[in-house]
Amino acid sequence: SQTIHQWPATLVQPVGSPLSLECTVEGTSNPNLYWYRQAAGRGLQLLFYSVGIGQISSEVPQNLSASRPQDRQFILSSKKLLLSDSGFYLCALGRSYEQYFGPGTRLTVT
Amino acid sequence: GNSVTQMEGPVTLSEEAFLTINCTYTATGYPSLFWYVQYPGEGLQLLLKATKADDKGSNKGFEATYRKETTSFHLEKGSVQVSDSAVYFCALIAGAGSYQLTFGKGTKLSVIP
Numbered sequence: 001s002q003t004i005h006q007w008p009a010t011l012v013q014p015v016g017s018p019l020s021l022e023c024t025v026e027g028t029s030n031p032n033l034y035w036y037r038q039a040a041g042r043g044l045q046l047l048f049y050s051v052g053i054g055q056i057s058s059e060v061p062q063n064l065s066a067s068r069p070q071d072r073q074f075i076l077s078s079k080k081l082l083l084s085d086s087g088f089y090l091c092a093l094g095r096s097y098e099q100y101f102g103p104g105t106r107l108t109v110t
Numbered sequence: 111g112n113s114v115t116q117m118e119g120p121v122t123l124s125e126e127a128f129l130t131i132n133c134t135y136t137a138t139g140y141p142s143l144f145w146y147v148q149y150p151g152e153g154l155q156l157l158l159k160a161t162k163a164d165d166k167g168s169n170k171g172f173e174a175t176y177r178k179e180t181t182s183f184h185l186e187k188g189s190v191q192v193s194d195s196a197v198y199f200c201a202l203i204a205g206a207g208s209y210q211l212t213f214g215k216g217t218k219l220s221v222i223p
Binding site for chain 1 (some may be wrong): 146152155156161199203210216
């Protein structure tokens, strides 16, 4: 069965610092991959999705970026974090019409 | 565009009470509908799904029926337990070829002994 790993589990970063969150998947090949953000008291917001290596679609313009250097690796990055980037970041894997979520990374920007 | 509207929370129930969380949607085409559950500090888990009108999704005592005439997918459980305390999200994917899940804002459920 498929497994989704996210690293790190929690992160505290100062404003203006860079960010790199990693998502890796096991047990599947050529998946659709997604990054979501869940801000405090709000629903889930789709940030990026990828249908293959090097293919990234952005849903919300902001200071974040995503990359997919390998089939089973999806990275979320920022050059300079903002306070508003705080939240719970979820990576998801898509198969047909279903999506499966990783355990998430809680990011606090101070 | 597509949208999902859930009842506002939080919802607090006593153990063994009946649960209903309302969900209505707006979508083009023929969406597939989902309920996800998020336990404290964890990611989302798919709870149940329905892919066409009149389908009933069920899992762990929870049920939801895809009602096209009322564009609804209400979540129900006959007798909740303390372990059901979580945030519940209604979501849809709008038809074949779509990649994007559209979520409702979530409803927090607290079950007290």
